[in-house]
Amino acid sequence: MTQGEVGQDAPALGRMPGALAWVTNRLGMEELVEDQYNRIVPIHATNYMYCFGGIAFILFLILVVTGILLVVYYQPTPDGAYQSVVNISTNVAFGWWVRSIHKWAATGMVILVFVHLLRVFFTSAYKRPRELNWISGVVLLIVTMAFGFTGYLLPWDQKAYWATRVGTDIAGSTPFIGHFLLVSLRGGENITGATLGRFFDLHVLVLPVVIVVFLGAHFWMIRRHGISGRL
Numbered sequence: 051m052t053q054g055e056v057g058q059d060a061p062a063l064g065r066m067p068g069a070l071a072w073v074t075n076r077l078g079m080e081e082l083v084e085d086q087y088n089r090i091v092p093i094h095a096t097n098y099m100y101c102f103g104g105i106a107f108i109l110f111l112i113l114v115v116t117g118i119l120l121v122v123y124y125q126p127t128p129d130g131a132y133q134s135v136v137n138i139s140t141n142v143a144f145g146w147w148v149r150s151i152h153k154w155a156a157t158g159m160v161i162l163v164f165v166h167l168l169r170v171f172f173t174s175a176y177k178r179p180r181e182l183n184w185i186s187g188v189v190l191l192i193v194t195m196a197f198g199f200t201g202y203l204l205p206w207d208q209k210a211y212w213a214t215r216v217g218t219d220i221a222g223s224t225p226f227i228g229h230f231l232l233v234s235l236r237g238g239e240n241i242t243g244a245t246l247g248r249f250f251d252l253h254v255l256v257l258p259v260v261i262v263v264f265l266g267a268h269f270w271m272i273r274r275h276g277i278s279g280r281l
């Protein structure tokens with residue numbers, strides 16, 4: 051179909067629901083949207099092995115929604131963090147529920163991303179021309195784990211403290227740049243309010259921006275290449 055004037059009558063758009071067809075027409079984006087909407091999934095890619103990346107993405111969306119709700123009550127300060135988490139779990143309406151969903155979705159996302167990686171690896175889907183998508187996936191894996199690591203400190207309890215202490219000590223044992231990494235992560239030699247502030251910034255600001263950029267690149271490349279063929 052050729053792209054018409056914005057907002058002018060255009061031929062009906064495929065199997066698209068009316069509201070989406072209306073918005074698409076008013077934005078003059080029929081060609082682009084119809085091409086994406088009417089793609090046919092090859093039969094081999096309807097096998098359940100191909101669903102893990104999509105489920106990981108749905109879990110990510112759940113994490114965004116529950117994370118936004120949590121941050122309404124969470125206080126990223128050494129004096130307030132632990133109490134604010136207790137408050138979320140005991141006083142805030144459905145707070146315990148939202149917190150549990152956030153925690154389980156985070157665990158599920160790490161597992162699903164890894165299973166997705168295994169599917170990609172064992173179907174050789176990382177090979178030419180998908181090398182760059184594999185690399186963007188590696189970044190997504192690192193970012194997913196960084197979300198987990200930074201989020202773990204936020205309740206500011208004993209478990210959080212010791213996990214972060216061990217994790218940053220491991221970073222500190224990196225040859226040559228170890229001490230620089232340790233001090234950068236902790237905001238000093240020890241785990242203090244500065245560490246909590248940095249981890250909170252990473253968790254709710256820096257990592258979300260990075261993951262959105264790389265998810266965009268990942269999905270764009272999947273569309274450019276199409277799903278890999280049957281082995």
Ligand code: HEM
Nearest residue numbers: 100103104106107167175176183184187188190191277278
């Ligand atoms: C946040 C993490 C990730 C999300 C949400 C995600 C999402 C997706 C989705 C929805 C697909 C379509 C096919 C499928 O689901 O199997 C896909 C394909 C792909 N992903 Fe990921 N992915 C992630 C992480 C990774 C990782 C860690 C790697 C590898 C290091 C990777 C490499 C690839 C490659 C190479 C493809 C193309 C596969 C093909 O054409 O068969 N992805 N990804």
